[in-house]
Amino acid sequence: MSDPSTPQEILRALYDETLVGNAPRVLELTRTGLDSGMTPESMLFEALIPSLEEVGARFERGDFFVPEMLIAGRAMSGALDVLRPLLADTGADSVGTFLMGTVKGDVHDIGKNLVNIMLEGAGFHVIDLGVQVAPEKFVAAIEEHRPDVVGFSAFLTTTMPMFKANINALTKAGLRDQVIVMVGGAPVTQEYADAVGADGYAADASAAVKRAKELIQRRRSAMTV
Amino acid sequence: MQTILSSATRKVVIGPDEPFCVIGERINPTGRSKFSEQLRAGDLSRIEVDVAQQVDGGATMLDVNMGVPLTDEARLLASAVTMVQGLTDLPLVIDSSVVEALDAALSVYQGKALVNSVTGEQDRLDAILPLVQRHGAAVIALPNEEDEIPDDPRKRLEITRKIIDVATGRYDIPLADIVIDPLAMPVGADTSLVRKTLETIWLIREEFGVNQVVGASNVSFGMPARAALGAAFLPMAMHCGLTAAIMDARTPSLVESVRAADLLLGNDAWGGRWIAAYRAKQR
Numbered sequence: 001m002s003d004p005s006t007p008q009e010i011l012r013a014l015y016d017e018t019l020v021g022n023a024p025r026v027l028e029l030t031r032t033g034l035d036s037g038m039t040p041e042s043m044l045f046e047a048l049i050p051s052l053e054e055v056g057a058r059f060e061r062g063d064f065f066v067p068e069m070l071i072a073g074r075a076m077s078g079a080l081d082v083l084r085p086l087l088a089d090t091g092a093d094s095v096g097t098f099l100m101g102t103v104k105g106d107v108h109d110i111g112k113n114l115v116n117i118m119l120e121g122a123g124f125h126v127i128d129l130g131v132q133v134a135p136e137k138f139v140a141a142i143e144e145h146r147p148d149v150v151g152f153s154a155f156l157t158t159t160m161p162m163f164k165a166n167i168n169a170l171t172k173a174g175l176r177d178q179v180i181v182m183v184g185g186a187p188v189t190q191e192y193a194d195a196v197g198a199d200g201y202a203a204d205a206s207a208a209v210k211r212a213k214e215l216i217q218r219r220r221s222a223m224t225v
Numbered sequence: 226m227q228t229i230l231s232s233a234t235r236k237v238v239i240g241p242d243e244p245f246c247v248i249g250e251r252i253n254p255t256g257r258s259k260f261s262e263q264l265r266a267g268d269l270s271r272i273e274v275d276v277a278q279q280v281d282g283g284a285t286m287l288d289v290n291m292g293v294p295l296t297d298e299a300r301l302l303a304s305a306v307t308m309v310q311g312l313t314d315l316p317l318v319i320d321s322s323v324v325e326a327l328d329a330a331l332s333v334y335q336g337k338a339l340v341n342s343v344t345g346e347q348d349r350l351d352a353i354l355p356l357v358q359r360h361g362a363a364v365i366a367l368p369n370e371e372d373e374i375p376d377d378p379r380k381r382l383e384i385t386r387k388i389i390d391v392a393t394g395r396y397d398i399p400l401a402d403i404v405i406d407p408l409a410m411p412v413g414a415d416t417s418l419v420r421k422t423l424e425t426i427w428l429i430r431e432e433f434g435v436n437q438v439v440g441a442s443n444v445s446f447g448m449p450a451r452a453a454l455g456a457a458f459l460p461m462a463m464h465c466g467l468t469a470a471i472m473d474a475r476t477p478s479l480v481e482s483v484r485a486a487d488l489l490l491g492n493d494a495w496g497g498r499w500i501a502a503y504r505a506k507q508r
Contacts, residue, residue, distance in 0.1 A: 065413060065447055065448050065449055066411065066413035066414060066446070066447025066448065067413050067414075067416075067447075067448075069447075070413075070414065105322060105344070107369060107408075109414075110411065110413075110414050110446070110447060132369070132370075156255060156292065156322075157254060157255055157290075157292030157293060157294055158290075158292045158321060158322035158323070159322065160294050161294075161323075186255070186256055187254075187255050187256065187261075187292075187294065189294075191295070192294045192295060195294075195295055
């Protein structure tokens with residue numbers, strides 16, 4: 001098989017190799033694309049993101065499994081490391097900063113990590129606080145990083161009440177109005193998100209990205225009015 | 226070390242020289258949206274089916290978790306425990322992170338229950354261990370703290386030591402009534418993690434000789450052919466010192482792998498139970 005050389009072939013190959021999580025090949029193709037004059041945006045939006053979305057869709061359908069999601073994400077991250085500085089060069093705005101963490105008492109991180117991957121792919125600057133993140137740690141990180149959105153993840157019905165505890169801590173620290181709060185995780189529902197006073201909820205990783213963008217858009221336009 | 230649990234009429238012993246304790250995981254609304262809705266509406270009827278299937282599957286105990294958001298979990302858990310005790314004489318694992326729910330359920334429980342669970346943070350120990358002591362229950366303890374689940378088995382061992390010191394020292398809970406959950410992590414997320422869990426189980430047995438339980442289904446999370454993974458994991462973990470698992474008791478191949486390991490590890494004298502189970506299936 002000959003090496004891809006036209007932009008169309010490179011995009012196709014990037015898409016295919018991301019889908020199977022071939023990190024070294026994705027990195028190589030990214031560099032080849034840049035060398036041949038392709039823009040970082042085209043590779044990101046016409047190959048990497050659609051490929052990761054397909055990975056997400058296959059996972060939702062039960063055709064893909066956790067390790068396949070993770071290696072695809074890793075392949076994409078490798079390409080992003082190369083593309084990110086160039087995206088900044090072209091003056092493309094960062095979509096926003098997203099502070100993420102699994103709530104105190106909960107150690108599940110697979111779902112959270114998948115959302116992080118999708119957010120990064122969509123152009124977010126993601127700061128991940130890891131698992132078992134206590135309310136005061138969220139507060140301190142929000143003060144330090146001033147994110148647009150903070151995301152609370154919980155995989156257990158027993159740890160979901162931490163959403164409310166976290167939101168109370170933000171209110172007490174005077175930060176509630178300064179950040180969009182999103183919640184998610186296997187047992188979480190829209191109804192529960194509303195009940196605890198979150199601004200947004202999404203059922204899966206790609207929906208989370210869409211919702212985060214919408215909420216940021218809404219907030220920015222509200223501020224400019 | 227023998228951990229003895231009971232219902233009003235039946236006793237179960239967890240221990241290294243006992244048949245492995247199969248704790249049915251199914252009475253739990255996590256990931257079961259229809260069941261959650263029913264419970265929220267106060268309809269507990271589905272529990273009857275869950276109990277019957279797990280008893281048929283060969284469970285030795287049943288875990289009861291009623292973590293339904295936006296409900297009075299204390300009331301729900303107490304009702305469920307009373308209901309399950311009316312349906313089976315298997316001893317129960319009472320599963321909640323809400324202290325009031327544990328208290329309410331332990332108050333109505335007939336016999337000696339196993340509480341699931343306490344972690345290493347001081348405030349959790351001080352909230353849950355007095356309850357365990359007051360109700361004369363046993364408790365599952367997880368060696369994780371505030372910031373992390375340590376990957377390093379030695380670190381988990383240190384947190385285990387701290388929990389055991391507090392439970393036996395400050396709260397007078399006998400060592401035999403502390404069951405450690407060394408934390409089984411999903412192999413799909415990182416293929417080096419199960420080895421670390423196995424090492425941890427081994428170290429904790431060598432150091433403390435206590436009984437150990439894991440949530441076995443977590444190991445195969447996000448992977449295909451989950452029963453086969455569980456059936457490989459459990460015998461390995463049993464060899465290292467695992468004496469119980471909260472697991473899928475409705476899948477025959479999984480329960481069978483555990484009973485095979487009982488025989489292979491010398492916990493089924495003359496293969497009596499293995500042969501009896503075979504005969505029962507022939508009929």
